[in-house]
Amino acid sequence: xxxxxxxxxxxxxxxxxxxxxxxxxxxxxxxxxxxxxxxxxxxxxxxxxxxxxxxxxxxxxxxxxxxxxxxxxxxxxxxxxxxxxxxxxxxxxxxxxxxxxxxxxxxxxxxxxxxxxxxxxxxxxxxxxxxxxxxxxxxxxxxxxxxxxxxxxxxxxxxxxxxxxxxxxxxxxxxxxxxxxxxxxxxxxxxxxxxxxxxxxxxxxxxxxxxxxxxxxxxxxxxxxxxxxxxxxxxxxxxxxxxxxxxxxxxxxxxxxxxxxxxxxxxxxxxxxxxxxxxxx
Amino acid sequence: xxxxxxxxxxxxxxxxxxxxxxxxxxxxxxxxxxxxxxxxxxxxxxxxxxxxxxxxxxxxxxxxxxxxxxxxxxxxxxxxxxxxxxxxxxxxxxxxxxxxxxxxxxxxxxxxxxxxxxxxxxxxxxxxxxxxxxxxxxxxxxxxxxxxxxxxxxxxxxxxxxxxxxxxxxxxxxxxxxxxxxxxxxxxxxxxx
Numbered sequence: 001x002x003x004x005x006x007x008x009x010x011x012x013x014x015x016x017x018x019x020x021x022x023x024x025x026x027x028x029x030x031x032x033x034x035x036x037x038x039x040x041x042x043x044x045x046x047x048x049x050x051x052x053x054x055x056x057x058x059x060x061x062x063x064x065x066x067x068x069x070x071x072x073x074x075x076x077x078x079x080x081x082x083x084x085x086x087x088x089x090x091x092x093x094x095x096x097x098x099x100x101x102x103x104x105x106x107x108x109x110x111x112x113x114x115x116x117x118x119x120x121x122x123x124x125x126x127x128x129x130x131x132x133x134x135x136x137x138x139x140x141x142x143x144x145x146x147x148x149x150x151x152x153x154x155x156x157x158x159x160x161x162x163x164x165x166x167x168x169x170x171x172x173x174x175x176x177x178x179x180x181x182x183x184x185x186x187x188x189x190x191x192x193x194x195x196x197x198x199x200x201x202x203x204x205x206x207x208x209x210x211x212x213x214x215x216x217x218x219x220x221x222x223x224x225x226x227x228x229x230x231x232x233x234x235x236x237x238x239x240x241x242x243x244x245x246x247x248x249x250x251x252x253x254x255x256x257x258x259x260x261x262x263x264x265x266x267x268x269x270x271x272x273x274x275x276x277x278x279x280x281x
Numbered sequence: 282x283x284x285x286x287x288x289x290x291x292x293x294x295x296x297x298x299x300x301x302x303x304x305x306x307x308x309x310x311x312x313x314x315x316x317x318x319x320x321x322x323x324x325x326x327x328x329x330x331x332x333x334x335x336x337x338x339x340x341x342x343x344x345x346x347x348x349x350x351x352x353x354x355x356x357x358x359x360x361x362x363x364x365x366x367x368x369x370x371x372x373x374x375x376x377x378x379x380x381x382x383x384x385x386x387x388x389x390x391x392x393x394x395x396x397x398x399x400x401x402x403x404x405x406x407x408x409x410x411x412x413x414x415x416x417x418x419x420x421x422x423x424x425x426x427x428x429x430x431x432x433x434x435x436x437x438x439x440x441x442x443x444x445x446x447x448x449x450x451x452x453x454x455x456x457x458x459x460x461x462x463x464x465x466x467x468x469x470x471x472x473x474x
Contacts, residue, residue, distance in 0.1 A: 041464060043446075050408050058359070058413035067349045067359040067412040067432075105358055107349040107432055118319075120431055149364050149386075149409065173467075181457060182364045182387035184409035236465030240386070240408055242446065243460030273410045 002079075002137035004281055006087030009139070012279045013096025013127075016143040017072060018104040020277035021064045024055035027212035028188075028249070028274045035186065035246040044244030048186075051239075051272055066184075066273045068147035069106040072097045072127040073205065075144075081137035090129060093141075098123040109148070130202065139281040144209040150187070150271040153179035156201055159263040165224070168193065168265050169231060175267040176232050176248070181241020184271035187248045188212065189232065192266040195256035200264035207252035208268040209276045216253050225251045239272075249274070286444065292340035293381040301403045301447045303454035308442040313342045313384065315436040317363055320427050321371040324435075328374055335426035336435055339379035345386075347432035348422070349412070357422040357438075359412025362386040365404065369393050376400045384445055388457060398453045405445040406456075418443040 036048035101124035190208025238244025291311035349358030365385030373396035
């Protein structure tokens, strides 16, 4: 059985936090450039150019792309033949987030409880951790800092089968219209279909932080991704909501088998700073 | 409306506030005030108790921002705008105190727009998520009140050529609506926001 040191996990998470917050992923950067070339609105083109300049400055100065460096959302894929030693997995991840956000001058945006004192925890912990067990003896960590401007506009609707694809379209369109300029378009829209309530939401989050070059492997769902993107880009919202044809860069759909009576739809909105970084230990 | 940026200075006087038209591109120099959710809540609670505010809002331009920490040698970290709508519940009270301009991102409620028209106050949009770019326009950051709120403290920011677009002017003209309309192609299903 392969051993993985807890300290190595903390180190990797700290590095991922800084990398994700300060370096716009290349796939997102290229997508901004491609959309700028097609954008008919002069104001829209100007904003897309500014977002690329912003990414250049952030990378050069090791400064966050956006001041809202989010809650740290971490997807962990733990190989079933791996054994973590020298500490526990959750604590090691929280420690990595603490180091990344404190030492990396990232903003601490986490409050200790949601309703009463709302006191800032001061180190951006705890992280939001999703663990799944996979074959093999490796450990895959995918960190996505998630800001509130986009997260707050996410939606979950429990449709029924008769609502069908038209119902799905309407939920996605309504979510994007409600988000408007607030979620910093151009967006990356993650759609989760099926499962139960929380599985739909997790699918949507996974979809929102997928690489932009990726497509759903099922051609029917890949076609749905294209169709929803086309629909969203006909809203006119445009970059920053000031008008144009680039309201979203991509739509990603993830799905899970569901109940005979259910069609859950979750929409997780990501802003143009669609940050994600991955490490394999 | 002018796409050639106009240079203006902050704080705003009445004439400056009313001269800005929806869609105007501006570069702001001078001093603006940083405040967001928790600071707005505290200021309105202070007013409810009949107390003085810790800062004079007359003529002030408030920027909805919660910057990331400065590294050594920097005035400030990334400092882009946050969503203005979360301040809507508190905004009319602050406009009553003489606030003359607001910078943020996103839609405002009709109640806020009515209060803006009453007081002759424009709302400007900065580019959301361009925190590193905007950081370079902020030359000095000085916490004035509520230091315990960390990134949410009330602070004075000295800015040079801070870029913004007039989103809603003092007459209530809305550039989000004007800018989006020509590109909206939803056909029968069009229902705007």
